[in-house]
Amino acid sequence: VKVLTIEPSGDSRLQEDLALLAECALPADFRVGFGELPFDSTDSFSSYPDLCFRVSNYSFLCHKAFFCGRSDYFKALLEDHFSESEELQTQPSIPVVTLHDISEEIFIRVLYYIYSDDT
Numbered sequence: 001v002k003v004l005t006i007e008p009s010g011d012s013r014l015q016e017d018l019a020l021l022a023e024c025a026l027p028a029d030f031r032v033g034f035g036e037l038p039f040d041s042t043d044s045f046s047s048y049p050d051l052c053f054r055v056s057n058y059s060f061l062c063h064k065a066f067f068c069g070r071s072d073y074f075k076a077l078l079e080d081h082f083s084e085s086e087e088l089q090t091q092p093s094i095p096v097v098t099l100h101d102i103s104e105e106i107f108i109r110v111l112y113y114i115y116s117d118d119t
Contacts, residue, residue, distance in 0.1 A: 015118065019115060019118065021047050021066075022111050022114075022116055024061070025062045025063075025111055025115075026108065027058045027059060030104070030108060047061070047063070049061035051063065051067065051094060051097065052094050053107065054097070054098040055098075055102060055103075055104050055107045056103060058104050059096070061094070064078060067114055078097065
C-alpha cells in the first residue's frame, strides 16, 4: 500500500478505526480513554508499531506507512534518518526518531491528522 485516502462519506467507521490507531500511538499520559470503564481498549489492542517518535521525552509508537504515505516531510525525514537512528529495546527493535522544536501537543494534532484526517 503506497497511498491511504479517506473519502468523506456518511459512514465514518474507517475514520474512527484509524483514530483508534492514533490513540494507540499516544503515550499513556495523553490518552483520552475510550471504551467501557474500567478497561482502556488501547492497552489490550496491539497495533504493531514499527516506528517511535520521541517528542519532549515522550515516546509515540507509530506506523511508517502512515507517516511516509501521508507526508513528504516525514517520508524524507525517515528515509534519511535510519542510518543513524537509535532503537527501542523491543522485539523486534523499533527505530527511534527524535523530533526537536515541536511540542507534544502539536505533534498529537499532527498524528491525528496523519491517521484520520482529523485533529
